[in-house]
Every structure is written in C-alpha cells, then in structure tokens.
Amino acid sequence: NPPEHEKDLNVALEKIEKIEGVLSYRDAHFWRHSASTVAGTIHLQLMSDVVEQRIIQQVTSILKDAGVNNLSIQGEKEAFFQHMSGLSSGFQEVLAMTQQMESMKYLNDGTCIM
Numbered sequence: 001n002p003p004e005h006e007k008d009l010n011v012a013l014e015k016i017e018k019i020e021g022v023l024s025y026r027d028a029h030f031w032r033h034s035a036s037t038v039a040g041t042i043h044l045q046l047m048s049d050v051v052e053q054r055i056i057q058q059v060t061s062i063l064k065d066a067g068v069n070n071l072s073i074q075g076e077k078e079a080f081f082q083h084m085s086g087l088s089s090g091f092q093e094v095l096a097m098t099q100q101m102e103s104m105k106y107l108n109d110g111t112c113i114m
Helices: 003-018 052-065 078-086 091-108
Strands: 022-034 037-046 070-077
Touching: 003 022, 003 037, 003 052, 037 052, 052 070
Parallel strands: 037 070
Antiparallel strands: 022 037
C-alpha cells in the first residue's frame, strides 16, 4: 500500500463494510501504478436482493475520495457464495439458525416487522 494513502484506505474500507447490502469484502489490494494513478481491486459479498450497480457506485466513490482512481470491483451475490460454501456441511444450518434468531428477536420485543 502507498503509505500516504494507507490511513485513507483503512477509513474507506470501514465505510464500505457499513454500506447497506454489503456483507463483507475480501482481496482488497491497492498499489501505486504511476505518479498519478493509484490502482485497486476489491471483491464484495453482497446480499442477494440489492442493486449491485448502486453499491458499486458507492464503493467507487468512497475509494475515489481515498485516492484510488483506477479501480476494479467484483460483486458476488449472497446466493452464489452460499452455494459455494453450501458445499461445506453445516453452513446452511447455521444460516437458517441465524435467520430464525433474527425473526425471534422481533417477536420477543413485540415489534411488528410488516
């Protein structure tokens, strides 16, 4: 990482993690390509119901502010990597349990979610 950008990039990655619809990111790499170009690549894991293009625009703009002006973003929808990790046993059960706990949370505190 170009050291003068490192702090900005860390802040940018924190912002990206907080974007609604972004589950996580991986393989974030940034490097100085030339005097005027900082390049970067990042993979985003996205919830299956989000508009991918909107999130990619948000991420692009966050990283542009951090000085990255040559960016490659790859988005992966939840369903895709659920399928990939669904091959590892137990993953689906954990997911189902998490979803159940989510819905129970709402029932217990009495708020209506519809």
